[in-house]
Amino acid sequence: MNQFNFKFNQKDVEGLKRAILRNPLKVKTEAGKFFVRVMAEYNKGIIRNPWRVGGSGGGSPVDTANMRDTHKRTIRPWEAKIEPNLKKAPYAEPVHKGRPWLDYVFNSKMQIAYKLGDDFLKSVVNDLAK
Numbered sequence: 001m002n003q004f005n006f007k008f009n010q011k012d013v014e015g016l017k018r019a020i021l022r023n024p025l026k027v028k029t030e031a032g033k034f035f036v037r038v039m040a041e042y043n044k045g046i047i048r049n050p051w052r053v054g055g056s057g058g059g060s061p062v063d064t065a066n067m068r069d070t071h072k073r074t075i076r077p078w079e080a081k082i083e084p085n086l087k088k089a090p091y092a093e094p095v096h097k098g099r100p101w102l103d104y105v106f107n108s109k110m111q112i113a114y115k116l117g118d119d120f121l122k123s124v125v126n127d128l129a130k
Contacts, residue, residue, distance in 0.1 A: 015125040027124045028077055034120035035080035038113050039073055042082060045105035046071060 020027050072085035082102070 012121055012125070015128065016121065018128055019124040023124075023127055026127055030120055030123045031078060032075070034116055035075050037116045038109075039075055039080050039082070041109045041112050041116070042105055043071075043073065045109050046082070046102070 016027070070085050070089040071082050072088075074081050074083075
């Protein structure tokens with residue numbers, strides 16, 4: 001499966017460094033909001049756009065099982081991920097391997113994720129101007 005990697009240009013990195021030095025709590029809080037917003041977008045794609053066996057689309061497969069509830073979502077400071085929840089569904093790991101529905105969701109939500117990343121950067125870097 002693809003991974004979401006948000007890359008900053010050099011100017012953004014310098015602004016982010018200054019923002020962290022000036023107000024680390026604000027940067028951490030805004031980063032948390034960024035992760036929550038990105039995960040919400042990916043979650044919408046997984047749950048609301050079912051993938052049919054032999055068909056296309058994104059979201060969780062519905063003909064093989066209800067996979068929507070077998071995704072574990074974790075948001076921590078500086079990290080967010082979606083992965084199979086093996087406690088809820090021990091069969092999830094082999095079924096989730098290759099997860100074409102998540103690749104579809106990943107690709108369809110990429111522009112929104114980058115927009116949210118830009119919003120995050122603007123929020124913390126603009127704080128420097130105050």
